[in-house]
Amino acid sequence: MILRRTQYELARRVVGPTLLRLEAWQKARARSGRGPRGGPFGPPLESTRKLKELLSLHYLAGRYADGAVPVAWVTSGFPVELLRPLGFHAVYPENHAAMCGVQRIVPELSDAVEQQGYSRDLCSYARTDLGSVVTGKTPAGRLPRPDLLCCCTNICQTVLYWYKALAAHFQVPLVLVDTPYVYGEVRAHDLPYVRAQLEELVAVAERVAGRRVDPEELRAVTVRAREGSRLWGECLATSRARPAPWTGFDGFFHMAPIVALRGGEECNAYYRLLRDELQDRVKRGIGGIREERHRLLWDNLPMWFAVRELSTLLAERGFNFACTSYTNAWAEAGVQVDPADPYGSAARAYTHVILNQDLSNRLGILRRLAREYSCDGAVLHSDRSCKPYSIGQVDLRERLARELSVKVLLLDADHSDPRAWAAEPGENRLTAFMESFG
Amino acid sequence: MRRAYIERQRQAGRRALAVLPVHHPRELLTAHGVLGVELWGPPGPPRGDGAGRLQAYVCAVARNALAFLQAGGARAVDGVLFPHTCDSIQGLAALAADFGGVAGRTLVFQHPRGGARPSARAFALAELRNLSSALAELTGAPLDPARLGWALGLHAEIDACRAALLDGRARLPMDDAALYALLRRGEWLWPEEHLAELGAARALLAPAPVQRGVPVLVTGYVPEPAGLLPALAGAGLYLAADDYAAVGRRVVRAVPAGGEPFLALVERMLAAPPCPTRGTDQGERIRWLVGLAERSGARGVLVHVQKFCEPELFDVPAIKAAFAGRGLPVLVLEGELERELSGQAETRLEAFGEMLRRAA
Numbered sequence: 157m158i159l160r161r162t163q164y165e166l167a168r169r170v171v172g173p174t175l176l177r178l179e180a181w182q183k184a185r186a187r188s189g190r191g192p193r194g195g196p197f198g199p200p201l202e203s204t205r206k207l208k209e210l211l212s213l214h215y216l217a218g219r220y221a222d223g224a225v226p227v228a229w230v231t232s233g234f235p236v237e238l239l240r241p242l243g244f245h246a247v248y249p250e251n252h253a254a255m256c257g258v259q260r261i262v263p264e265l266s267d268a269v270e271q272q273g274y275s276r277d278l279c280s281y282a283r284t285d286l287g288s289v290v291t292g293k294t295p296a297g298r299l300p301r302p303d304l305l306c307c308c309t310n311i312c313q314t315v316l317y318w319y320k321a322l323a324a325h326f327q328v329p330l331v332l333v334d335t336p337y338v339y340g341e342v343r344a345h346d347l348p349y350v351r352a353q354l355e356e357l358v359a360v361a362e363r364v365a366g367r368r369v370d371p372e373e374l375r376a377v378t379v380r381a382r383e384g385s386r387l388w389g390e391c392l393a394t395s396r397a398r399p400a401p402w403t404g405f406d407g408f409f410h411m412a413p414i415v416a417l418r419g420g421e422e423c424n425a426y427y428r429l430l431r432d433e434l435q436d437r438v439k440r441g442i443g444g445i446r447e448e449r450h451r452l453l454w455d456n457l458p459m460w461f462a463v464r465e466l467s468t469l470l471a472e473r474g475f476n477f478a479c480t481s482y483t484n485a486w487a488e489a490g491v492q493v494d495p496a497d498p499y500g501s502a503a504r505a506y507t508h509v510i511l512n513q514d515l516s517n518r519l520g521i522l523r524r525l526a527r528e529y530s531c532d533g534a535v536l537h538s539d540r541s542c543k544p545y546s547i548g549q550v551d552l553r554e555r556l557a558r559e560l561s562v563k564v565l566l567l568d569a570d571h572s573d574p575r576a577w578a579a580e581p582g583e584n585r586l587t588a589f590m591e592s593f594g
Numbered sequence: 595m596r597r598a599y600i601e602r603q604r605q606a607g608r609r610a611l612a613v614l615p616v617h618h619p620r621e622l623l624t625a626h627g628v629l630g631v632e633l634w635g636p637p638g639p640p641r642g643d644g645a646g647r648l649q650a651y652v653c654a655v656a657r658n659a660l661a662f663l664q665a666g667g668a669r670a671v672d673g674v675l676f677p678h679t680c681d682s683i684q685g686l687a688a689l690a691a692d693f694g695g696v697a698g699r700t701l702v703f704q705h706p707r708g709g710a711r712p713s714a715r716a717f718a719l720a721e722l723r724n725l726s727s728a729l730a731e732l733t734g735a736p737l738d739p740a741r742l743g744w745a746l747g748l749h750a751e752i753d754a755c756r757a758a759l760l761d762g763r764a765r766l767p768m769d770d771a772a773l774y775a776l777l778r779r780g781e782w783l784w785p786e787e788h789l790a791e792l793g794a795a796r797a798l799l800a801p802a803p804v805q806r807g808v809p810v811l812v813t814g815y816v817p818e819p820a821g822l823l824p825a826l827a828g829a830g831l832y833l834a835a836d837d838y839a840a841v842g843r844r845v846v847r848a849v850p851a852g853g854e855p856f857l858a859l860v861e862r863m864l865a866a867p868p869c870p871t872r873g874t875d876q877g878e879r880i881r882w883l884v885g886l887a888e889r890s891g892a893r894g895v896l897v898h899v900q901k902f903c904e905p906e907l908f909d910v911p912a913i914k915a916a917f918a919g920r921g922l923p924v925l926v927l928e929g930e931l932e933r934e935l936s937g938q939a940e941t942r943l944e945a946f947g948e949m950l951r952r953a954a
């Protein structure tokens with residue numbers, strides 16, 4: 157245990173940072189003498205290097221976390237603030253699956269679980285994660301074994317089925333936060349239910365961690381989590397400027413810390429750095445793409461395996477995604493947590509995430525985003541894997557187009573399984589959509 | 595015929611609600627004098643203006659229901675009740691409420707997930723009271739608590755009969771098609787009438803086994819298309835143990851005793867067999883299925899799922915592994931709520947039947 161803890165701390169604080177600095181220095185040397193990135197994009201964001209460092213460190217430390225500190229595998233919408241004071245190392249299988257999506261190893265991981273009887277019709281994040289568990293393959297080197305599984309149904313019910321399978325595999329406790337779906341407004345009994353579950357789960361987490369939550373520490377984590385969400389919101393808001401200083405696709409990558417490191421100071425320090433850089437670009441008129449002619453809204457998860465191709469296709473024609481409902485979700489829920497009432501405010505905040513609210517609410521969010529970011533079109537990614545995000549998009553397309561007089565495209569794909577994306581017809585549809593702007 | 599029946603019930607002073615799958619407190623509807631008419635599809639391809647409102651990768655149960663409702667299928671009833679079964683039904687409820695297409699009221703029932711925690715009990719109680727208020731609005735009359743006590747007793751009797759028929763399947767001189775037609779009439783008949791029919795069937799139970807086929811356990815969603823059951827019989831099999839979400843998974847065997855009616859209803863809900871749509875633990879479900887297989891003497895397992903049905907599909911590997919470890923062959927059959935059983939499915943059933951018969 158002591159040896160393991162020493163390895164974990166060394167990885168986090170000494171070896172990891174040193175290796176990463178060395179790698180950064182080597183890359184900088186290799187780059188020196190070359191001019192800025194060409195093509196249709198603006199100059200790359202300096203902060204990206206720090207982002208890579210932050211995430212690499214997180215995953216590197218994770219390799220040594222089990223046996224050193226308690227480990228929790230956590231869904232993206234789970235109130236992780238409650239676990240941080242107990243010293244949990246949090247692993248986000250969705251974030252890890254997105255990484256696998258970018259590296260295009262999802263088909264291989266999915267095949268492994270399809271052989272066990274998992275259907276290809278299941279969410280590709282779940283298939284990726286279960287495939288990684290079965291094969292041990294991961295771009296992170298190694299994922300630590302969980303002591304606790306933490307699931308919140310505010311994004312979907314899928315995570316519950318997926319985490320039940322993980323619980324059966326690892327034979328560890330699963331704590332669930334079941335958030336009643338919000339039609340219009342929450343009802344009198346909804347939030348007390350969620351709050352009571354938070355109290356129940358903390359009791360289990362305390363048992364697993366072998367210590368009690370220190371209220372002062374919880375307060376401090378909540379303050380940081382709220383600050384992190386606010387900072388992330390400020391980063392996103394820079395895209396209200398013309399030209400937007402980065403692309404919506406950049407935002408998908410830079411959201412990783414607010415998902416996986418929320419509540420930690422390193423997350424906030426990172427977003428201060430990013431915000432300052434983005435604000436500076438706005439002042440200097442530097443855009444995410446060289447020539448921004450049209451601004452679009454993106455709804456749903458990205459297609460992780462095709463981000464580069466799609467962003468290039470769009471940027472070459474002067475199109476940028478000025479905002480996305482997905483990245484925006486992380487700026488909206490977290491700011492509602494209140495250090496004076498960590499349980500009650502977490503119940504409220506986590507019940508009100510975009511996917512746990514009805515379609516009128518969702519339409520309202522899309523409408524507001526499209527107006528605030530001056531979008532003249534929208535692409536709704538009809539994501540085969542993600543039913544909760546995709547159901548209703550046929551109606552949303554029609555309503556957005558009618559109410560905002562903008563062009564809207566429904567694009568069929570998947571967020572991480574490239575086998576569900578017909579690249580040529582899909583790109584042709586996108587091209588035809590862009591041509592319709594004249 | 596169903597439409598005419600609903601009309602007669604309404605003329606007799608009852609209200610009627612179309613109810614989406616699966617778990618909902620029928621006892622409460624009965625106590626309020628509301629006839630619940632369940633909507634499993636209907637089978638066949640979705641038709642009408644609503645057919646394209648849900649993407650093709652959403653299960654046929656949700657797609658067909660939306661198309662049916664939007665085409666005016668719910669005109670014969672006073673509203674629609676959406677239990678929060680899964681992301682698809684939840685999305686459907688949101689669509690119906692926000693974008694029209696459904697005449698009458700829409701009601702929702704959100705059951706707690708993840709077992710009988712104290713928080714779940716409190717929420718279930720509040721949710722039942724909430725639904726009761728909505729039903730009182732629909733009928734224009736508040737709930738008489740004595741009626742709820744009566745309805746609990748009535749549904750406990752129904753469950754006792756259903757359990758007797760399902761658990762004593764080998765001794766029932768009825769084929770699967772006739773038995774399931776009877777059991778599924780409970781999806782729309784007024785419960786007292788259904789109980790009378792069940793009682794008559796129960797009286798037929800023989801003292802010794804009369805079924806000649808090879809007994810199998812079925813777990814899955816809904817026994818559609820209806821052609822599946824004759825096909826099973828044709829393959830020399832019969833459903834000796836039932837874990838369909840639409841049928842066996844709703845039969846409460848351990849009936850909690852008396853007490854305040856709403857609290858008793860909460861206990862009844864929590865005592866129902868494990869179901870992934872209620873978020874029950876996978877190990878608990880497997881133990882339940884193994885118990886069913888052992889008690890019924892099943893020689894094989896049929897996993898009959900709907901395409902794109904995540905709650906069911908996630909458990910399939912665990913079910914396969916559990917029965918493989920016990921030497922029971924498993925056949926996984928995936929459907930899309932077709933009107934007819936496909937030739938391919940029929941062939942697979944025949945092969946499965948032949949294998950089981952050879953092993954018997």
Ligand code: SF4
Pocket residue numbers: 250279280281282311312313314315457541542543544545571
């Ligand atoms: S992608 Fe969609 S279905 Fe999959 S885990 Fe995320 S919210 Fe759930």
Ligand code: SF4
Pocket residue numbers: 615653654655656679680681682683815871900902903904905906
């Ligand atoms: S078949 Fe499955 S996915 Fe479809 S409505 Fe029923 S439970 Fe939901």
